[in-house]
Amino acid sequence: MVFILPLCLGILLFVIIPLFVAIYLSFTQYNLFQAPDFILFDNYIRLFTVEAEFWRSILNAMYSALGVPIGILFAMIIASVLSSKIKGVKFFRVAFFVPTLLSAVIVTLLWQWMYDYDTGILNEFMSSIGLDRIRWFSEKMAMPSMIIMGVWGGLGVSILLYLGAINAIDKTLYEAAEVDGANFIQKFRFITFPGVSPITFYILMTGLIGAIQDFTRFQVMTNGVPPTTMMPVLLIYRYSGGEYGGNYGYASALAVILGIIIGMIALFNAYMSRKWVSYDH
Amino acid sequence: MPICPESGYLMTTRKSAYQSLNRGRRISLIIRYLFLGLLTIIFLFPIAFAFLSSFKMPIEFYQFGFIPKHWTLTNYIYLLEQTMIIRAFFNTLAYISLPITVGVFMSAMAGYAFARLNFKGKNVIFSLLLATIFIPAIVTLVPSFVLFVKVYKWGGTPLPLIVPGMFGSVITTFYLKQYLSMLPKELEDAAMIDGLNRWGIFTKIMLPLSKSALITQFVLSFIGAYNDYLGPLMYIGSTPELFTVQLVLKSLNAPLNRQYNLLLTGSMLGILPIFLLFVFFQKQIIEGMSISGVRK
Numbered sequence: 136m137v138f139i140l141p142l143c144l145g146i147l148l149f150v151i152i153p154l155f156v157a158i159y160l161s162f163t164q165y166n167l168f169q170a171p172d173f174i175l176f177d178n179y180i181r182l183f184t185v186e187a188e189f190w191r192s193i194l195n196a197m198y199s200a201l202g203v204p205i206g207i208l209f210a211m212i213i214a215s216v217l218s219s220k221i222k223g224v225k226f227f228r229v230a231f232f233v234p235t236l237l238s239a240v241i242v243t244l245l246w247q248w249m250y251d252y253d254t255g256i257l258n259e260f261m262s263s264i265g266l267d268r269i270r271w272f273s274e275k276m277a278m279p280s281m282i283i284m285g286v287w288g289g290l291g292v293s294i295l296l297y298l299g300a301i302n303a304i305d306k307t308l309y310e311a312a313e314v315d316g317a318n319f320i321q322k323f324r325f326i327t328f329p330g331v332s333p334i335t336f337y338i339l340m341t342g343l344i345g346a347i348q349d350f351t352r353f354q355v356m357t358n359g360v361p362p363t364t365m366m367p368v369l370l371i372y373r374y375s376g377g378e379y380g381g382n383y384g385y386a387s388a389l390a391v392i393l394g395i396i397i398g399m400i401a402l403f404n405a406y407m408s409r410k411w412v413s414y415d416h
Numbered sequence: 417m418p419i420c421p422e423s424g425y426l427m428t429t430r431k432s433a434y435q436s437l438n439r440g441r442r443i444s445l446i447i448r449y450l451f452l453g454l455l456t457i458i459f460l461f462p463i464a465f466a467f468l469s470s471f472k473m474p475i476e477f478y479q480f481g482f483i484p485k486h487w488t489l490t491n492y493i494y495l496l497e498q499t500m501i502i503r504a505f506f507n508t509l510a511y512i513s514l515p516i517t518v519g520v521f522m523s524a525m526a527g528y529a530f531a532r533l534n535f536k537g538k539n540v541i542f543s544l545l546l547a548t549i550f551i552p553a554i555v556t557l558v559p560s561f562v563l564f565v566k567v568y569k570w571g572g573t574p575l576p577l578i579v580p581g582m583f584g585s586v587i588t589t590f591y592l593k594q595y596l597s598m599l600p601k602e603l604e605d606a607a608m609i610d611g612l613n614r615w616g617i618f619t620k621i622m623l624p625l626s627k628s629a630l631i632t633q634f635v636l637s638f639i640g641a642y643n644d645y646l647g648p649l650m651y652i653g654s655t656p657e658l659f660t661v662q663l664v665l666k667s668l669n670a671p672l673n674r675q676y677n678l679l680l681t682g683s684m685l686g687i688l689p690i691f692l693l694f695v696f697f698q699k700q701i702i703e704g705m706s707i708s709g710v711r712k
Contacts, residue, residue, distance in 0.1 A: 138529035141522040145583020156559035238643030241683045295706040351645040394555040
C-alpha cells in the first residue's frame with residue numbers, strides 16, 4: 136500500500152541498510168579514501184586483546200548509568216508527593232519539567248558555569264558556609280558531577296510519567312489500606328511501588344540504553360578529559376574522523392560490540408523485570 | 417447563628433482545609449510544601465540565575481552576585497553582531513522545517529494505513545518496524561556517515577540532516593496510529609459511500625480530525641531536531657557557515673579563557689524558540705512527552 140511506502144523506504148534506507156553496512160565495515164580497515172581493506176577479524180582481535188580505552192569507557196558508562204535508578208527513586212517520591220492533596224500541582228509540574236526542554240548543550244554549558252572552580256555558584260556556596268571548594272572535574276569527581284547534572288536534566292520527564300501512573304492507580308486500594316492502618320511507607324511499598332512498576336521498567340530500560348549512549352554532554356563538557364569521563368560513543372566518534380583519525384572499520388566494530396552489549400543489558404533487564412514488575416489483572 | 421434560607425439548617429463558618437487538619441497532618445503538609453519548594457528552587461534556579469547574569473557586565477562574572485550591578489545588553493549585542501548565532505538560527509530553521517512537516521505527514525500516512533487499512537502482511541510489517549526502534553542508534557551512526565559522505569556524496573552539506581527525517585519515524589507513526597484508530601469509523605464509512613477514495617478520506621477527514629495529535633508531533637519533533645547535536649556535529653561540524661544553534665553555542669566554549677558571559681547569554685538566546693513554543697503549546701508538549709518520553 137502506498138501509504139506505508141515512505142516510512143518503510145526510509146527505514147530500509149536509513150536503518151536496515153546501515154545496519155548491514157556496519158557489520159560489513161567492522162571486518163574491514165577503512166579510512167574513507169582508499170577502498171575498504173577486508174581484514175576479517177583483526178578489528179575484533181584488537182578489541183578483545185589490546186584495547187583498554189573502550190572497555191574503560193564501558194565501565195564509565197555503567198558508572199554514569201547509576202544516575203538512572205537515582206533519578207527513578209527521586210521521580211517516584213516527587214510524583215507521590217505531588218499526587219497527595221497539594222494545591223498548585225500544575226505549577227510544580229511545569230517547574231520541574233522546564234530543565235528537560237533545554238538542549239543537552241545548554242544544560243552542559245549552564246552546569247559547566249556552575250561547576251567552575253573559581254567563579255561557579257556551587258563553590259561560592261561551599262566557601263560561604265566554610266567548606267572547601269571542590270574540584271568538580273578532578274578524576275574522582277568528574278563522573279559524579281555529570282551524574283548530578285544528568286539527573287537534574289532528566290527528572291522532569293520521569294516525574295510526568297510517574298504522575299500519570301500514580302493517577303491511574305485505583306484510589307480504593309489506598310482507602311482500604313488506610314482502614315487496615317497502613318502508614319505512608321507501607322502504602323508506598325505495597326501499593327504505589329508495584330502500581331507504577333511498568334513505568335519504572337520503561338524508564339529503567341530507556342534510561343539505561345540512553346545512559347550508555349550518552350554523548351553530547353560529555354563531548355561538550357570534558358571531551359574525555361579526565362579519562363574517567365570517556366564514554367563509548369565519544370570514543371567511537373573519535374575513531375570516525377575525530378581526534379583519532381578515520382578508522383571507520385574499527386569504529387564500526389566498536390559500535391557493533393556496543394550494540395550487542397546494549398542488547399544484552401536490555402534482555403537482562405527484561406528478564407529480571409518478571410521478578411518485580413506487576414501488571415493489573 | 418443565622419439560618420440558611422434554602423435548607424433551614426444553622427450556618428456554621430467553614431474551616432479552611434488547613435485548619436480542619438489535625439496537627440500531624442498539618443506538619444506533613446508543611447513538610448511537603450517545603451520539599452516541593454526546595455525542589456522548585458533547585459530546578460529553576462540555574463536558569464533564572466543564568467538569565468539574570470546574562471545582563472551583567474563581563475567583569476562581574478569574576479565577582480559574586482545574583483543581580484547585575486549594572487544592567488547591560490553588551491553580551492547580547494556582542495553575540496548578535498559578532499557571532500554567527502542569527503545565521504545559525506536561520507540555518508537550523510531551514511534544516512528542520514522539511515523533516516518536521518513532511519516527516520510527520522508521512523508518519524500520519526503510515527499511521528492511518530496501520531490503523532484503518534487492511535493489507536497482506538500488515539501485522540508482520542508493523543512488528544518489524546517496531547523492532548527497529550530497539551536497534552541502538554550508535555550502530556547506524558558510523559555506516560550512515562560512510563554512506564552519506566562516500567556513496568551519496570553529501571559530505572559537507574546539511575542533506576543528511578534533512579532527508580532521512582522526511583520519510584517519517586516509527587515512533588511518530590505509532591503515536592498517530594493509536595490516535596487515529598480511536599476516531600469513529602462511521603465518518604469514513606459515510607465518506608466511502610459518498611464515493612471518496614482512501615486518499616480523500618485521509619486528507620479531508622482523518623487529518624483535520626487529528627489536528628491536536630499532529631500539532632503535538634510537530635512540536636515534539638521541532639524540539640528534538642532543534643536540540644540535536646551529534647547529527648550536525650558529524651556532517652557540518654567543519655563548516656561554520658552552516659552551523660546550527662547548538663554548534664554555535666558549543667563553539668563558544670573554548671577550554672582556555674572561557675567567557676561565561678557569552679556562554680550564558682548564548683544559552684538564553686538558544687532557549688528562546690523552545691521557550692516560546694512552550695508558552696503556546698505547553699499542553700501538547702507535556703501530554704506528548706508524558707506518553708512517549710523525550711524525542712531525538
